[in-house]
Amino acid sequence: MIRCDGLVKIYKTTEIEVVALQGLNLTIEAGEMMAIIGNSGSGKSTLLNILGGLDRPSAGMVGVGPWDLLKITDAQLVQYKRESVGFIWQNNARNLLPYLTALENVETVMMLSGKLDRIYAKELLERVGLAHRIHSKLQQLSGGEQQRVAIAISLANRPALLLADEPTGSVDSETAERIMDIFRTLNRELGVTIVIVTHDLSLAHKVNRVVAIRDGQTSSELIRREVDESSSFKSEKEQQVTQDRHEEYIVLDRAGRLQVPKAYLEALQISGKASMEFDGEKIMIRAPK
Structure with a gap:
């Protein structure tokens, strides 16, 4: 993908x-x-x-x-x-239009692509647990509900x-x-x-x-x-x-x-250069002697 x-x-x-x-x-x-x-x-x-x-x-x-x-x-x-591609932002202000209902927000994305499907828009809101909030506007929704509307919006165009x-x-x-x-x-x-x-x-x-x-x-x-x-x-x-x-x-x-994890390098006090050995089964990295 x-x-x-x-x-x-x-x-x-x-x-x-x-x-x-x-x-x-x-x-x-x-x-x-x-x-x-x-x-x-x-x-x-x-x-x-x-x-x-x-x-x-x-x-x-x-x-x-x-x-x-x-x-x-x-x-x-x-x-x-x-x-x-669908995109969900952390900031809900970038996901939603505040003067529209949850359903209208999802439908707007569809209309911009010329593929309005109200049945699917309602289905998406049902999938995210907001069947009872489809006609609610932004100020009527909690932060978590707004984010769930954003998920539905991101999937509007399949x-x-x-x-x-x-x-x-x-x-x-x-x-x-x-x-x-x-x-x-x-x-x-x-x-x-x-x-x-x-x-x-x-x-x-x-x-x-x-x-x-x-x-x-x-x-x-x-x-x-x-x-x-x-x-x-x-x-x-x-x-x-x-x-x-x-x-x-x-x-x-x-x-x-x-890339060796930073915590490992700090624990061994390795900086800049390291000593490396191979014993036939394992590769060992150590601080230079």
């Missing part, structure tokens, strides 16, 4: 040049629900904006389905954003890819869990590919795969070995069990380079 190979994004001004993505490699399968985590400035939001067609890559390769986002024309980009930028960042933990439950249900029932950017590792552990980005490159992956779709992940104990199911892998790029 998504293929990034040596993806580079450089922001330039008259005085400064910032490399946000430095040859990032990433593959996401169709129908997958996964999370991208990273510290502020790591490049995760830049990646999401590129995948959403909101920003242009500088170099490398990035493909979403049949679309090549490096070579896409402006007219094709409009078509891509309307038909292939996109194959759903991108969510910190979708639970402005709601309480109980509402966040409900939103994640909705994502899992939509992923399972509609088959839509879902990519979530978050800084909250407890939420990231509720998906099947987590990709960590550091300094504009993929650094590691967490893969869940046993998936319990029926679990609601409501207790701290259940959250810990979920975390235990994730196994961490360091990601190698095409040149065989890897």
